[in-house]
Amino acid sequence: MESFTFLSPTKFVFGVDTENAVGELVASYGGSKVLIVYGGGSVVRSGLLDRVQKSLTASKISFFSISGVQPNPLDTKVYEGIQLCRKEGIDFLLPVGGGSVIDTAKAIGMGACYDGDFWDFYSGKAVAEKTLPLGTVLTIAAAGSEGSESSVITKSEGMYKRGCSNEIIRPLFSVLNPALTATLPKEQTAAGAADIFAHIMERYFTNTKEVEVTDRLCEGLMLTLLHEVPRALVDPENVDVRANIMWAGMVAHNNIVGVGREQDWASHGLEHELSAKYSVAHGAGLAIIFPAWMKYTYEHDVMRFAQWANRVFGIAMDFANPKATALAGIHALENYFASCGLPVRMSEIGGKAEDIDYLVEHLQLNGGTMGSFVKLDANACAEIYRISL
Amino acid sequence: MESFTFLSPTKFVFGVDTENAVGELVASYGGSKVLIVYGGGSVVRSGLLDRVQKSLTASKISFFSISGVQPNPLDTKVYEGIQLCRKEGIDFLLPVGGGSVIDTAKAIGMGACYDGDFWDFYSGKAVAEKTLPLGTVLTIAAAGSEGSESSVITKSEGMYKRGCSNEIIRPLFSVLNPALTATLPKEQTAAGAADIFAHIMERYFTNTKEVEVTDRLCEGLMLTLLHEVPRALVDPENVDVRANIMWAGMVAHNNIVGVGREQDWASHGLEHELSAKYSVAHGAGLAIIFPAWMKYTYEHDVMRFAQWANRVFGIAMDFANPKATALAGIHALENYFASCGLPVRMSEIGGKAEDIDYLVEHLQLNGGTMGSFVKLDANACAEIYRISL
Numbered sequence: 001m002e003s004f005t006f007l008s009p010t011k012f013v014f015g016v017d018t019e020n021a022v023g024e025l026v027a028s029y030g031g032s033k034v035l036i037v038y039g040g041g042s043v044v045r046s047g048l049l050d051r052v053q054k055s056l057t058a059s060k061i062s063f064f065s066i067s068g069v070q071p072n073p074l075d076t077k078v079y080e081g082i083q084l085c086r087k088e089g090i091d092f093l094l095p096v097g098g099g100s101v102i103d104t105a106k107a108i109g110m111g112a113c114y115d116g117d118f119w120d121f122y123s124g125k126a127v128a129e130k131t132l133p134l135g136t137v138l139t140i141a142a143a144g145s146e147g148s149e150s151s152v153i154t155k156s157e158g159m160y161k162r163g164c165s166n167e168i169i170r171p172l173f174s175v176l177n178p179a180l181t182a183t184l185p186k187e188q189t190a191a192g193a194a195d196i197f198a199h200i201m202e203r204y205f206t207n208t209k210e211v212e213v214t215d216r217l218c219e220g221l222m223l224t225l226l227h228e229v230p231r232a233l234v235d236p237e238n239v240d241v242r243a244n245i246m247w248a249g250m251v252a253h254n255n256i257v258g259v260g261r262e263q264d265w266a267s268h269g270l271e272h273e274l275s276a277k278y279s280v281a282h283g284a285g286l287a288i289i290f291p292a293w294m295k296y297t298y299e300h301d302v303m304r305f306a307q308w309a310n311r312v313f314g315i316a317m318d319f320a321n322p323k324a325t326a327l328a329g330i331h332a333l334e335n336y337f338a339s340c341g342l343p344v345r346m347s348e349i350g351g352k353a354e355d356i357d358y359l360v361e362h363l364q365l366n367g368g369t370m371g372s373f374v375k376l377d378a379n380a381c382a383e384i385y386r387i388s389l
Numbered sequence: 390m391e392s393f394t395f396l397s398p399t400k401f402v403f404g405v406d407t408e409n410a411v412g413e414l415v416a417s418y419g420g421s422k423v424l425i426v427y428g429g430g431s432v433v434r435s436g437l438l439d440r441v442q443k444s445l446t447a448s449k450i451s452f453f454s455i456s457g458v459q460p461n462p463l464d465t466k467v468y469e470g471i472q473l474c475r476k477e478g479i480d481f482l483l484p485v486g487g488g489s490v491i492d493t494a495k496a497i498g499m500g501a502c503y504d505g506d507f508w509d510f511y512s513g514k515a516v517a518e519k520t521l522p523l524g525t526v527l528t529i530a531a532a533g534s535e536g537s538e539s540s541v542i543t544k545s546e547g548m549y550k551r552g553c554s555n556e557i558i559r560p561l562f563s564v565l566n567p568a569l570t571a572t573l574p575k576e577q578t579a580a581g582a583a584d585i586f587a588h589i590m591e592r593y594f595t596n597t598k599e600v601e602v603t604d605r606l607c608e609g610l611m612l613t614l615l616h617e618v619p620r621a622l623v624d625p626e627n628v629d630v631r632a633n634i635m636w637a638g639m640v641a642h643n644n645i646v647g648v649g650r651e652q653d654w655a656s657h658g659l660e661h662e663l664s665a666k667y668s669v670a671h672g673a674g675l676a677i678i679f680p681a682w683m684k685y686t687y688e689h690d691v692m693r694f695a696q697w698a699n700r701v702f703g704i705a706m707d708f709a710n711p712k713a714t715a716l717a718g719i720h721a722l723e724n725y726f727a728s729c730g731l732p733v734r735m736s737e738i739g740g741k742a743e744d745i746d747y748l749v750e751h752l753q754l755n756g757g758t759m760g761s762f763v764k765l766d767a768n769a770c771a772e773i774y775r776i777s778l
Contacts, residue, residue: 009396011394012394210629212617217606220608256645
């Protein structure tokens with residue numbers, strides 16, 4: 001294990017109807033003029049927005065709104081939000097939605113407190129030192145942004161999708177009502193679960209030795225998803241099932257299971273270009289990329305893959321041939337994603353061999369590589385895209 | 390899963406030599422006049438106290454000390470600390486030690502901000518609304534007090550051992566240097582690990598249904614201990630092993646793996662009387678009580694015990710006779726504790742059948758019972774003590 005600092009200061013208010021406490025929560029953190037950030041119609045149709053607004057009003061909190069945040073959220077909406085914050089003197093941000101909405105609000109918060117272009121924080125040009133206070137109302141278990149220090153935004157000019165990590169953007173509170181996720185379409189439930197699974201695996205495949213405690217916690221989360229996600233797909237309104245997935249999604253990404261170990265994140269980098277180019281859900285893109293990444297990298301540490309295959313998928317260890325165990329695990333993951341109705345090949349979302357150059361060109365390669373389990377240069381990335389076809 | 394609120398605002402600074410950052414940490418939380426709380430000679434002999442003091446001095450922080458905190462810490466030391474805080478105008482508490490030292494400091498903090506007797510918070514007469522800010526330097530992986538909202542103190546008059554839970558006593562920071570635990574005697578390592586194991590099991594044995602995610606996280610922690618503790622006992626100076634145990638100890642008790650489920654805590658209540666009467670380490674007492682508690686309660690939910698036996702101890706499920714699986718798990722736990730050199734019978738620590746009435750008399754029975762998995766009345770408690778003989 002490596003040295004680390006871990007601080008997750010978010011208050012999680014978990015349970016059915018907890019969105020009705022949002023007014024009191026905002027008030028308890030000193031918010032008086034709120035910007036509600038949300039996506040499309042479902043938040044309106046379901047009555048959630050109405051309940052949130054009623055709760056704010058009951059706590060004498062005034063509010064403005066910005067809507068229309070899309071999956072793979074764009075910088076344009078961030079600029080719109082920053083302007084509104086400045087014009088109206090917003091003192092608290094309240095994203096009501098999933099990762100895209102929360103990530104947009106995080107970007108707005110940093111941008112509103114900064115004289116320059118907020119994109120500086122995503123391009124790596126600057127590090128934000130201040131942000132607006134922010135609480136969330138989560139509507140999908142997926143991105144983990146409700147408990148994380150990260151945000152991902154796409155620059156519309158050139159469609160560059162970039163992440164920003166900064167401890168100051170962890171939410172002050174997150175309202176997690178699993179019943180809100182009971183009406184999600186199957187493909188969103190599945191893509192969200194794949195995103196959670198990927199957050200765990202980005203941490204799991206590491207070169208750091210002696211990480212039994214975080215290995216075991218990661219495995220526990222993956223086992224949870226193997227058990228619960230198929231149940232959610234056949235019995236979508238089972239709030240108990242939704243609750244297990246929702247808490248797993250938070251724990252998977254606030255980093256309590258990832259501390260003290262090198263993490264990879266190449267698959268996320270590779271996926272970002274898929275969702276930017278093909279407008280596929282981030283989680284669906286990960287279901288395509290992760291098995292391909294594994295096929296490319298597993299020989300780097302066969303025993304780690306064999307451990308994962310054995311402990312998570314219950315594949316019997318082949319002591320004479322650990323590679324066979326590792327490969328069986330990768331196939332089990334692929335089958336699991338496919339059984340959830342997710343794409344597992346780029347060709348399923350319209351990807352073609354001739355797109356690969358474009359994808360690789362757009363990748364964010366730091367010092368010419370990405371990832372840390374295996375450092376991938378442009379050629380390696382191209383090969384992984386090829387494997388995924 | 391049940392509804393819950395979870396907030397763990399402690400900053401964990403983990404790694405070798407991290408105690409040298411304690412001055413900066415205290416300063417960052419506004420502390421200027423610190424009370425260092427510690428136990429006995431080992432903190433002095435190892436040079437830890439000296440390093441902590443140097444770090445404080447380097448940050449221009451003045452300090453006072455109170456030492457001599459014993460295992461199963463007494464109220465007398467708390468009163469001494471409260472007086473010192475008031476006399477010297479202490480504005481920050483810095484326990485350097487294990488659970489007893491941290492719990493004492495937590496009690497001092499609440500008591501120093503209260504006009505009445507601090508014991509009110511442990512007897513259930515009052516709830517603390519204010520406390521002094523507190524950070525910890527941990528020297529043993531065991532109690533989990535470095536990340537928890539609880540504290541246990543023994544009233545010397547009558548030797549009543551009582552706990553207090555209050556969110557305001559969560560530490561602001563905890564410095565976790567696993568190398569500090571490398572010199573612990575074997576029996577302390579083992580007792581600490583049993584305490585951690587017990588914290589997990591108090592959460593695991595629940596009547597709440599549909600708790601897969603916290604089940605799996607709990608199992609991951611137990612599997613970690615099964616793997617790492619025997620290694621720590623044969624290779625005590627392996628800091629990697631110590632690190633895994635140390636992080637497991639925190640995660641086991643800050644409640645991230647216990648949210649949304651009814652918890653039991655009868656074994657802790659039963660144990661408190663053992664350590665109060667026989668001056669045995671809390672963890673050693675738990676190694677005696679927990680298997681006995683299980684033998685008494687397992688028929689209440691055989692399948693939960695079978696699941697635990699199978700997933701944690703790898704005992705093959707006996708589908709024709711799940712009770713056999715459950716019992717095999719209980720015996721595996723007992724063997725595990727014994728293999729760590731811990732007592733597993735009351736008679737090993739001098740307990741006798743004729744003491745049972747005294748022990749039961751001292752128990753804290755709320756409304757006549759304790760625990761929640763199975764509600765135990767005085768007779769049931771006596772029976773568990775009898776089983777443990």
